Amino acid sequence: MHIPVLQKEVSELLDPQPNENFIDATIGNGGHTLAILERNIPKGKVLGIDADPEMIKNLESGILNIEFKKRIIFANGNFVNLKEIVKKEEFKNVSGILFDLGLSSWHFEESGKGFTFKKNEPLDMRYNNEANELTAEKIVNYWSFQEIEKILREYGEERFAKNVAEEIIRARKISPIKTTFQLIEIIKRAVPVFYQKGRINFATRTFQALRIAVNDELNNLTKALPQALEVLKPGARLLVISFHSLEDKIVKDFYRGPASANLKIINKKPIIPTNQEIINNPRSRSAKLRAAVKT
Numbered sequence: 187m188h189i190p191v192l193q194k195e196v197s198e199l200l201d202p203q204p205n206e207n208f209i210d211a212t213i214g215n216g217g218h219t220l221a222i223l224e225r226n227i228p229k230g231k232v233l234g235i236d237a238d239p240e241m242i243k244n245l246e247s248g249i250l251n252i253e254f255k256k257r258i259i260f261a262n263g264n265f266v267n268l269k270e271i272v273k274k275e276e277f278k279n280v281s282g283i284l285f286d287l288g289l290s291s292w293h294f295e296e297s298g299k300g301f302t303f304k305k306n307e308p309l310d311m312r313y314n315n316e317a318n319e320l321t322a323e324k325i326v327n328y329w330s331f332q333e334i335e336k337i338l339r340e341y342g343e344e345r346f347a348k349n350v351a352e353e354i355i356r357a358r359k360i361s362p363i364k365t366t367f368q369l370i371e372i373i374k375r376a377v378p379v380f381y382q383k384g385r386i387n388f389a390t391r392t393f394q395a396l397r398i399a400v401n402d403e404l405n406n407l408t409k410a411l412p413q414a415l416e417v418l419k420p421g422a423r424l425l426v427i428s429f430h431s432l433e434d435k436i437v438k439d440f441y442r443g444p445a446s447a448n449l450k451i452i453n454k455k456p457i458i459p460t461n462q463e464i465i466n467n468p469r470s471r472s473a474k475l476r477a478a479v480k481t
Contacts, residue, residue, distance in 0.1 A: 190217035206281035266406040342395030
C-alpha cells in the first residue's frame, strides 16, 4: 500500500479513537483510511469517497483485510456533493473529515488519461468520464486564447502563460492537439531554454492548470468545506492537505472567515513534510496541512 503524504501528522491530528466514525473525502489509494481503521476498532467506520470510479474498484478488490472491509463504506462521487453522499449512506456521528487534495500515484502511472507528461497519452484528465464532458483536449483545441491564458496564469501560476497560450492557438490551426507529447512540444517551443532546465519540469504548471480546469477543483473545494462543517459533530476535526497555493488560500480563508465562529484552528501555520519525507516522496514537496476543530 502506497504511504500517503503526511501520514504521521494526519494520524496524530485526527487522533482516531475506538468506535469513532470518519470521512476520507478523497480516499485515493486508501492509505489514510487504513491508518484510521487500525485505530478506530472494533466498530468505528470510514466513509471513503472518490470522484474516480476506478479508484473505488481498485480499493474494493485491493483491500484484503476482511475486518477492515466490513468497516469501510465506499462511495463513488465528488466531495462537492458531500452532504448528499453522507445522507444517502446514512453516515452519522462523524468525528473527523480529511480532504487530501493530491493526485494519487495511480492517476499518473496507470490511468492512461494524460495526467502525466512522462507518457504519451490522450489529453483527457477527467476523474470521472460519465460525470464530466469537458476534457483537456477540448480546452486546448476549442477555448479562446483569453480563456486558456487565464487558466494557465491563475490555476497553473505559469509565468509564461501568454506565450504558451499563443503557441497552443498557433499549433491547433495546423492540426488538432490530441496527446500529452504533442502538448509538451508546444510548451517547449513557447518557453525559454533556461525555463526548460529548471528544477520543476517546464510542463508541470500547464498540466496542473488543465487538470484543475477540467475537474473544477477549486470551485468544488470552496463548496465542499461548508458542507464538511455541517456534517461534523462538535469537537470533531477537519483536516485538509493542499498542494497548490490557491487551494491553500481557500482553506485558510474558510478557517478564518465566517466559519471561524464554529471552528478553532489547531495549527496557525500549515504543517509541511519533513526533508526526509520529500526525499522519500518528491510529490509531497508542496503539501500543506491545515487542521481545525468544530466548536
